[in-house]
Amino acid sequence: MSDPYERGALHPETVSPERYLSREDLGRLANYKWRYSLESHGFTAAEAGRLLFAKHLVATERLGR
Numbered sequence: 001m002s003d004p005y006e007r008g009a010l011h012p013e014t015v016s017p018e019r020y021l022s023r024e025d026l027g028r029l030a031n032y033k034w035r036y037s038l039e040s041h042g043f044t045a046a047e048a049g050r051l052l053f054a055k056h057l058v059a060t061e062r063l064g065r
């Protein structure tokens with residue numbers, strides 16, 4: 001299997017800016033990854049949701065650390 005950078009497919013200079021993920025897309029992806037990780041470690045969907053909400057409150061400084 002060849003290196004994709006050798007072919008130029010993923011080289012930053014060949015990727016157009018509109019193909020990058022937006023800040024909102026990155027946020028949604030991060031939340032999905034957090035939720036998946038929590039649920040795969042035995043948390044219920046409701047527990048994962050509450051933990052993500054608490055994380056959001058801390059991140060927006062609405063809840064102290």
